[in-house]
Amino acid sequence: MGKGTGNNNPRKFIGDQYFCEVFIFAFLAASITLSSMSIGMDDGGTFPYQYAYSGFVLAPILLVNLISRIYVVHAVEKKGLTRKNIIEILSKTTIGSIIWPWSCRVGMMWCIPGTILSGIGGVNCGIDKDNNTVKVRNNCYYDINGEHADMYKGLAVGLVILHIFSFVYLLLSNCPVHTVLEQIKEDPKPARNARRQQNTTSPTTPSASGTPLAASGTTVASSNGRRNESDLTTTMQRLEARIQEIENRERTAQASGFSGIVAPPSYSQLMAESIEKNSGAHPV
Structure with a gap:
């Protein structure tokens, strides 16, 4: 399975997953909230696609990735927190080897058009004017002169930021097996380490009872005692x-x-x- 080149123990993998799960849940809640608030906007502009649905598409992808991480963490803790068990679950189970990485890849593929859609239809748009006097057209999805135009633009900015952060996050976590191989070190071997530690901590200088003079004195005393008894x-x-x-x-x-x-x-x-x-x- 390869030797880990990092200095982290298997416990770091579990801690990282708890940390990532919090971020996924935050992205999931933000995508649903922003899309829900944008769904009722006035489509008074000329942009043909309602970008509010981009968050609704991203949310289930993040949910699948969240569930797959929770399953892997639970399976590892149940089987035993070792580097070998982590890699085995990530490489030999359907959730660890297929659902987790492919949910990241599908999410990355959607974040690119979602960012473009939200940026063009709600952020990088406005009213085309001729000589700053004649109104030509509104190239946003919403009515840029409407009552809630600023709110719609703010929601569009939020969706763009959300898709960008989600893309970076999914990019960094779409190969969990390679991450473990690079960052988690080999499982310690208690028996060998204990024996090695015992050898290194053994006294290097002979004790008083182990010196040749002491051994000679002990032998002579024992011989004299046996002779006197005889x-x-x-x-x-x-x-x-x-x-x-x-x-x-x-x-x-x-x-x-x-x-x-x-x-x-x-x-x-x-x-x-x-x-x-x-x-x-x-x-x-």
């Missing part, structure tokens, strides 16, 4: 074996009645001696 277990096993051996000797001496045996050291003394030896041999 030494303590071995010492306890030796003490238990020593105590068991002394108790066996004492029971043997008591059974044989031998009284010259020296009393064995107490359990607390043995523990203190063993811990002192181990602490001297394996410092923490």
